[in-house]
Structures are given as structure tokens and as C-alpha cells.
Amino acid sequence: MAMTDWTIIRRSMSSRLFSTVTTVITVAIAVGLMLTLLSMRDSGRRAFERGSGNMHLLITADSSPLVSVLNGIFYANAPARPITPSKFNQLTNSFPAEYAIPTQLGDQYMGLPVLATTPEFFTKFSPNPDFKPGSAELGWSLAEGRIFEAPFEVVVGARAARESNVNVGDELALTHGMGEEAHIHRDFLYTVVGILEPTGASHDRSLFTDLTSSWIIHAHDRRKADNPDAGKPTEADLTDADKLITGILVRLPTRGDSNISSLLPTVGAQLRADPSITVAQPSEEIQSLFRIVGNIDQILIAMAAIVMLASAISIMLALYNSMEQRRRQIAVLRVLGCSRPRVFGLVVTESAIIGIIGGIAGYTVAFIGTRIVASVLKEKLGLVVEPVFDPQITFVVLVASIALAALAGLIPAAAAYRTSVARNLRPTD
Amino acid sequence: MSDQTPALELRDLKFRYPGAAPNAPWIVDVRSLALKPGEQALLTGASGRGKSTLLQIVAGLIDPDQGIVRVHGQDIHAFSGAKRDLYRGSKIGMIFQNFNLLRGFSAKENVLASLMFSDVPRKEHDARALELLKIVGIPMPERDVADFSIGQMQRVAVARAVATSPALVLADEPTASLDPENAGAAMDLIQSTCQKVGAALLCTSHDPSMADRFTRRESLDQLVTA
Numbered sequence: 001m002a003m004t005d006w007t008i009i010r011r012s013m014s015s016r017l018f019s020t021v022t023t024v025i026t027v028a029i030a031v032g033l034m035l036t037l038l039s040m041r042d043s044g045r046r047a048f049e050r051g052s053g054n055m056h057l058l059i060t061a062d063s064s065p066l067v068s069v070l071n072g073i074f075y076a077n078a079p080a081r082p083i084t085p086s087k088f089n090q091l092t093n094s095f096p097a098e099y100a101i102p103t104q105l106g107d108q109y110m111g112l113p114v115l116a117t118t119p120e121f122f123t124k125f126s127p128n129p130d131f132k133p134g135s136a137e138l139g140w141s142l143a144e145g146r147i148f149e150a151p152f153e154v155v156v157g158a159r160a161a162r163e164s165n166v167n168v169g170d171e172l173a174l175t176h177g178m179g180e181e182a183h184i185h186r187d188f189l190y191t192v193v194g195i196l197e198p199t200g201a202s203h204d205r206s207l208f209t210d211l212t213s214s215w216i217i218h219a220h221d222r223r224k225a226d227n228p229d230a231g232k233p234t235e236a237d238l239t240d241a242d243k244l245i246t247g248i249l250v251r252l253p254t255r256g257d258s259n260i261s262s263l264l265p266t267v268g269a270q271l272r273a274d275p276s277i278t279v280a281q282p283s284e285e286i287q288s289l290f291r292i293v294g295n296i297d298q299i300l301i302a303m304a305a306i307v308m309l310a311s312a313i314s315i316m317l318a319l320y321n322s323m324e325q326r327r328r329q330i331a332v333l334r335v336l337g338c339s340r341p342r343v344f345g346l347v348v349t350e351s352a353i354i355g356i357i358g359g360i361a362g363y364t365v366a367f368i369g370t371r372i373v374a375s376v377l378k379e380k381l382g383l384v385v386e387p388v389f390d391p392q393i394t395f396v397v398l399v400a401s402i403a404l405a406a407l408a409g410l411i412p413a414a415a416a417y418r419t420s421v422a423r424n425l426r427p428t429d
Numbered sequence: 430m431s432d433q434t435p436a437l438e439l440r441d442l443k444f445r446y447p448g449a450a451p452n453a454p455w456i457v458d459v460r461s462l463a464l465k466p467g468e469q470a471l472l473t474g475a476s477g478r479g480k481s482t483l484l485q486i487v488a489g490l491i492d493p494d495q496g497i498v499r500v501h502g503q504d505i506h507a508f509s510g511a512k513r514d515l516y517r518g519s520k521i522g523m524i525f526q527n528f529n530l531l532r533g534f535s536a537k538e539n540v541l542a543s544l545m546f547s548d549v550p551r552k553e554h555d556a557r558a559l560e561l562l563k564i565v566g567i568p569m570p571e572r573d574v575a576d577f578s579i580g581q582m583q584r585v586a587v588a589r590a591v592a593t594s595p596a597l598v599l600a601d602e603p604t605a606s607l608d609p610e611n612a613g614a615a616m617d618l619i620q621s622t623c624q625k626v627g628a629a630l631l632c633t634s635h636d637p638s639m640a641d642r643f644t645r646r647e648s649l650d651q652l653v654t655a
Contacts, residue, residue, distance in 0.1 A: 002554040003541035015533040332529045335488065336589075337518015337546030339511035421490045422482075425529055 005342070008333070009350045012326065019318045020354065023311070027358020030311040031401045032365030034304040038393050039370050041297050043385045045290055046129070048074075051202040052282030053139070054131040056264055057250040059083070059091060059271065065280035066289065071105065072247040073282060074202045075113035078106040078177070082244035083277065091277070095267045096253055099124040102245040104214055107174040107185070112160045114174055114207045116214035122147045122155075125249055127201040129283075132257060144168050145194030151213035151235070154190040158198040159205045166192050174207075176221065185217045187232060200386065215242045312404040315354050319347060319412035323419075330416050331424035344417045351409025355402040363389075363398065434502040436597045436629030437464040437487065442496030444479075444486055457483045457493070459652045466596065469620060469630040471639055474649035480633035483649070484599045487631070488521050489513045501596035518546035522590030522628065524619060526602040528582045530574045536562055536585045537570040540592045547593040561588040564625070565618060579607065583615045591626045598623050600632040609638070616642055 013020045051073040052058070060068040061081035070076040082104075083091075092100040101121050107114040115121075128139035145168040148155050156166055166172060171189040175182050190209060198204050212235050219242040223230040233242075252261035261267075264281070271279040330343055338346075370387030377385050444457040456479040464470055474480050485491045487498055489505040498505055501520050508516055522543070523529075530539050540558035549557065562570045565584040574585055583603070590598050600619055604612035616632075620642065623630040632643070640646055 002551040003538055003545045007538065008542075011531075011533050011538075328529065329531055332531055333542065333546075334514065335490070335517070335523050335529070336543045337514050339514040341511060422485045425485075425525060426481075 005346055005349065008346055009353060012322075012329075012346075012350055013353070016318070016322050016325075019322065023315050023318045023354050024358045024361060026311040026314045027308075027355060027401060027405065028361035028365050030304065030308040031359050031362025031397060032369060033307055033362075034301070034397050035363060035366035035389060035394060036369050036373070036387075037297070037300050037304050038397070039366065039387045039389050040373060040385065041301075042390065043370070043374070043387045045286070046388075047200070047385045048286045048289070049129045049283065050127060050200050052286065053125060053127040053129060053201065054251055054259060055125060055249045055282060056252045056261055057268065057271070058280045058282055059248040059250060060246060060278050060280070061276065062278050065278055066285050068247070068278050068280040069282050069285040069289075072103065072249075072280075075105065075115070075206055078113075079246040082246055083248065085240050085243045085245075087276070088245060088248065091248065091271070091274075095270065096263065098251040098253055099249070101125055101249040102211060103247040103249060104211060104245045106218075106246065107176050107214065108182075109160075109172060109174050109207055110164045112157075112164060112205055112207060114154075114209060114214075115203075116209050116211045118211060119147055119149070121208065121249075124251070127199045127203055131259065139199055141197045143195045143197045145192070148193055148208065148210050151210055151216065152188060152190050153193040153209065153213075155194040155196060155208045156192055157196050157204040157206045157208070160207055161195045163205070166195075168192050168195060174209075174217070176218070185221070187220060188213070188217045211243075211245070212238075215244075218242065218244075308401060308404060311358070311401075312408040315351055315405050316408040316411055319351055319409060320415060323412055323415045326416070327419050327424045330419045331421045334419070334421045335425065340417050343419070344413045347413035347416045348406055348409040351412070352402055352406040355405025358405065359398040359401040362401065363394065433466065435463045435499070436466050436468065436501060437462070437631060438497070438499040438502075439463070439487070440497045442483075442486065442493050442498065444482065444491065444493045444495075455479075455494075457486060459483065459496070459649070462647060462652055464597070464629040464631060467624065467627050467629055468645065469623065469643055470632070470645040470647055471643035472631060472633045472647050472649065473635065473640070474633070476635055478649050480635075480649060481601050484523070484601050484631070484633060487597075487599060488523060489517050515546065515548070518543070519548050519593050520596045522593065522595040522598040524586050524590045524598065524600040524603045526605040528586040530582055530585055530589075532575055534574065535571050536567050536574055536577070536581075536588075539574055539585050540589045543589045543592040549593055557592060558588075561592055564588070565622065580611050580614070583607065583611075584618060587615075587619050587622050591622050591628055594626050595628050598628045598630045600630060602634055603632065604634065604636060604639070612636070612638075 058068050058072045060072055060079055061083050062068040062071055062079050071079050088102055099120055101118060101124065104116040105113060122140050126138035143158065170192045173184050173186050173189055175184050215238050216233055216235065219233045219238055223233065252263045252267055254261045268279060268281065271277065333343060374385045374387050439459050439462040442457060442459040443455045445453055445455050472480055482491065486493050492506055503516065505513060505516060531542055537558050540561055541554055544554040544558065559570055565588045567581060567584055574582060603619060604615050607615055616639065620630065
């Protein structure tokens with residue numbers, strides 16, 4: 001087989017194997033870091049968007065829209081202020097809605113939030129932000145059992161089931177509140193009737209039950225506080241003062257396949273005029289949250305870019321230092337008929353190849369690294385992040401790494417170009 | 430070019446290193462020298478007299494201050510850049526005292542490296558390299574040249590020098606690193622191989638024992654311009 005430029009480049013790289021491998025590793029780390037940061041940034045945003053799913057508005061009595069979203073979707077804390085049934089009715093009668101699902105947060109089980117709601121939560125609300133209107137596939141599916149149908153039945157999110165080690169048929173007592181004030185509702189046991197498959201959203205670490213049973217146990221608490229001998233209330237005993245909720249998930253009517261409602265600006269403005277409630281548009285709140293943390297993103301990405309630049313400098317130094325050893329080889333190639341531009345091209349190509357190998361290795365590092373990070377996030381924080389590499393961004397990063405590597409080869413290539421043949425052919429000893 | 434085109438013609442060639450004083454003596458000063466196709470000549474001269482420099486001027490690696498160098502009828506210095514490199518790769522073979530083989534490459538690759546910059550069709554490279562290595566007595570052409578003995582390295586260098594069927598082979602003190610016995614064998618090989626491929630040979634040496642091997646001997650001191 002005839003000899004090619006590639007043979008010369010390959011031999012040059014293998015003759016300096018340690019240097020070649022370390023520069024490739026440097027490029028791989030730089031590219032891997034950059035791709036991981038970019039991927040995790042987008043995947044992280046999607047993970048947060050996943051929680052709000054297909055709802056347009058979240059109505060609470062919290063202090064701010066961002067707090068509403070953090071409490072109502074990500075179950076950060078139990079909301080401090082409730083919404084009364086009359087307010088719920090007044091609000092939901094004031095605009096057309098595909099759904100207006102009441103929710104109540106306040107109880108927990110082994111530190112896991114319990115959301116009391118209606119079955120519509122599973123039949124109309126979709127945790128999937130890419131939900132297709134009209135699709136029967138909302139994103140909920142059961143690993144086992146069924147959705148709650150009667151009071152004191154509970155459905156457990158995938159991660160919550162794993163963490164609390166509960167199974168269908170188990171009975172459990174919920175805890176009211178957090179910290180020292182928390183107390184267990186020992187008089188009322190819930191039966192686990194279903195375990196959900198993972199949704200990739202914050203709901204995976206929650207338990208779900210119906211509103212009526214939640215109202216009953218809290219009514220019982222209040223009545224026992226007044227009269228320790230009070231009996232257990234029934235649904236019929238509940239008054240409006242008992243039927244409190246902490247949030248309303250709202251989806252407005254949409255047209256065709258669109259997830260966007262033309263009513264959103266009007267209804268939003270109308271609701272925001274009511275000072276007793278807080279109206280959050282979850283997608284906007286999540287975006288504003290990311291705008292706040294966006295600066296950190298940019299700093300990290302700038303640092304990754306500096307690491308990429310440093311890797312290019314390391315290629316340049318490695319190749320430049322190797323020139324001392326390669327001058328004789330270059331002189332011999334020149335004697336054999338290799339032109340100066342071809343010598344220049346050989347060095348730049350070698351540099352670019354280090355960039356290509358480093359880029360591919362970096363992509364592999366990022367691919368594996370993001371999955372490890374995602375697994376840690378899921379395990380430690382319950383945040384389901386699905387790392388996705390945007391093909392365009394990946395392409396740009398890889399091309400940039402190759403271009404930087406090729407640029408880094410220019411100075412050593414110029415040194416090779418200028419190599420004096422006569423001087424370097426002389427005997428060395 | 431016709432078959433009778435001289436392999437080498439030098440005329441009024443003068444060279445001194447850049448930066449030298451204008452009245453400094455010429456490092457190379459050759460009035461006239463010509464080699465017929467296939468002719469072999471020994472160029473002698475004291476150490477530092479400019480023998481190696483003359484060969485580098487002939488190879489087109491250094492430009493002379495004055496004069497003409499024609500290799501196979503072509504003024505090599507009339508070419509610039511890549512064209513001169515290509516011409517050198519195709520028409521001139523070089524053998525060095527220290528062989529200047531490509532380290533980390535096999536014997537075959539060293540010969541192929543010479544062919545890759547020539548106008549020899551690529552499909553012929555492999556067969557030609559193996560044939561030449563067989564002629565010079567290299568039994569393991571795929572072996573790294575770093576593992577070869579001095580004598581074997583010299584053989585590979587000879588095979589590489591004649592790989593492109595050059596019109597002219599320039600041998601710069603080719604036996605200076607060899608003991609007398611190996612030096613004789615190496616010169617036998619160089620001369621016979623050049624003869625086989627029809628290449629003219631211009632060999633420099635300050636070893637007096639080399640003189641008997643060449644019917645034509647030229648001393649740099651006698652070639653100077655008037």
C-alpha cells in the first residue's frame with residue numbers, strides 16, 4: 001500500500017504517544033465539559049417545565065407567582081393561605097376553562113408531600129409539557145393498581161413509592177404539617193390503591209388522595225381541638241369552612257393542536273385584578289427563575305470556553321515542543337520532495353486530528369457524564385433530567401474544537417515550514 | 430529529454446553563506462562540472478571545503494549566489510517552491526553519512542516516502558519498494574529501521590535514494606560512519622545499484638581509499654573558477 005500523508009501524521013502522533021494522549025484528553029475534557037453544561041442547562045429547564053405540564057395558570061393565595069409555582073408544582077412548602085369554596089366557585093365561573101382542578105397541600109407522609117385533589121388531576125391535567133391537545137395520552141400511567149375513587153384511598157408517585165417502600169394494599173397515616181408542629185392523623189388510615197409510573201416531573205415524589213378525605217381529617221382536627229371527645233366527621237358534616245383548597249390548576253380552551261390559548265392574556269389580566277389571589281403562569285415563572293440562574297450558566301459556559309482555549313494552547317505547546325525532535329524528519333521529507341506548504345499542512349492536519357479525536361472523546365465523556373449527573377440528580381433530588389444534545393449545538397461545539405485545534409497548529413506548522421533543511425541534515429554526532 | 434541529456438551540469442557556480450563579508454572567499458566555487466547519464470564521479474576536498482554545501486545546491490536546497498545547476502537538463506533553481514521540491518523528489522536521490530532515515534517508520538515506508546513525493550504512479554509504489562529492498566538485501570521490509578544494524582540502515586538509504594529512478598544520486602560522505610570493511614560493501618552497493626537503475630552518481634568523500642573505486646575523480650580545488 002502506498003504511503004500517504006495520513007501515514008506520516010499517524011506515525012508522528014504515535015511516536016509521541018504520551019503527549020498525544022494527554023492533549024487529546026485535555027480537548028476531550030474541554031469539549032465534554034462544554035457539551036455537558038449546555039445539555040444539562042437545556043435538560044434542566046425541560047425538567048422544570050415538565051412539572052407544570054399542560055396547565056396555563058396556577059391560582060393560589062401565596063405571596064407571589066414564583067412562590068405559587070414552587071409550592072403548587074414543585075411542592076417546596078405547604079401554602080400558608082387557603083382559598084375558600086365560594087372563592088373557587090366565583091373564580092371558576094368567571095372564565096371558560098378546559099379544566100380548573102382544585103388542589104390542597106399541607107400533609108406529608110415520611111417527608112413526602114401529599115396532594116389532595118380530584119380525579120380530574122389524572123384525567124385532564126398532563127405533566128407532559130409536549131402534551132398534544134385532544135390526545136388521550138396525558139402522561140400518567142400506573143405501574144400497579146388504580147387511581148383513587150373513594151375517600152381515604154391514596155395513589156403514590158413512583159419515587160415516593162420507592163422512598164417510602166409502600167405497596168398497593170398498604171395502609172398509612174398521613175402527617176399534618178412539618179417540624180415540631182407536625183402531628184400524625186392516627187384516626188384515619190389511607191389505603192394505597194395505586195403506584196404511578198415515573199413521569200419525570202416533580203409529581204413523582206408526591207402522594208395523591210381525594211379532597212374529601214383531606215377535608216374530613218382536618219375538620220376532625222379542628223373539632224377535637226374544641227372538644228377532645230368529638231367523633232369523626234363524615235362528608236355530610238363538612239361545612240364551607242372545612243372545604244378549603246390551596247391551589248387551582250387551570251387550562252383555558254385552545255384551538256386545534258395548539259397548546260396556547262388566545263384567552264390567556266384576558267383571563268390572566270382579569271384574575272390578576274383580584275388582590276385576594278395570586279395568579280401564576282408557570283411557564284413564565286420557570287423562565288424567570290432560569291433568567292435569575294442564567295448568569296451562573298453563562299459563567300460556567302465561559303469557564304468551559306476558557307478550558308477549550310487552554311486545551312488549544314496545550315496542543316500548540318505539545319506540537320511546538322515536538323518540533324525540536326521533528327526537524328530532522330521534516331528536513332528528510334523536504335529532501336525527498338515534500339514541499340513547504342505540504343509540511344505546513346501535515347502539522348495543521350495533525351493538530352486538527354487531535355481536535356477531532358478529542359472532540360469525539362469529549363462527546364462520549366459528555367454522553368456518559370450527563371447520564372451520571374442525571375442519575376445523581378434523580379437519586380438525590382428527585383429531579384428527572386433527560387440529557388439531550390441539541391444536534392446543532394453539538395455540531396458547533398465539535399467544529400469549534402476542531403477549528404481551535406487547527407488554529408493551535410498554525411504556529412508549530414509555521415516553525416515546520418521554516419525548518420532549514422541544510423542545517424537539520426547534518427550529522428548530530 | 431533525450432537519453433544523452435547530461436545528468437548534471439554545473440557552470441560558474443559560486444556560493445557564500447548569507448551575512449558573509451562581500452570579499453570573503455566563496456564556500457563553493459565551481460567553474461564547470463558535468464556528469465553523463467549513469468556516470469559515476471568522486472568529488473574530493475578537504476573537510477569544510479564545501480562538498481556538502483555543493484551537493485545541497487545541486488539538490489536545490491540552497492540557492493547559489495551565481496551560476497547554473499542543471500539536473501537532467503533542467504535548471505533546478507529556475508523552479509520555485511513546490512515545483513522544485515517535486516523535481517528534486519523525482520530526479521535526485523540523496524544518501525547521507527548518517528543515512529537520515531525516517532525513525533519510527535519501517536524500511537519499506539522509508540522507500541515509499543521517497544515515492545510518495547514523486548511522479549511514479551501510486552499503484553507501482555509497493556511493488557517497487559519491495560523489489561528495491563530485496564535488491565539491496567533487506568529481508569524484513571516491514572521492520573522499523575531503528576531495529577536495523579548500521580549496514581542495514583545504509584542499504585535502506587540506498588534503496589530510498591534510487592526508488593524514483595532518479596537521473597542523479599548525490600552521496601554525501603556515505604561511508605564516513607562505517608568501518609573500512611562495511612564502507613567497501615556499502616560503496617559496492619551504492620555504485621552497483623546506481624548502475625542498475627541508470628542513475629549518475631556524484632559521491633563526496635575525504636577517504637583516500639575511495640579513489641580507486643571511481644574512474645572519474647574531481648577535486649574541488651581543481652574545479653575553481655579562474
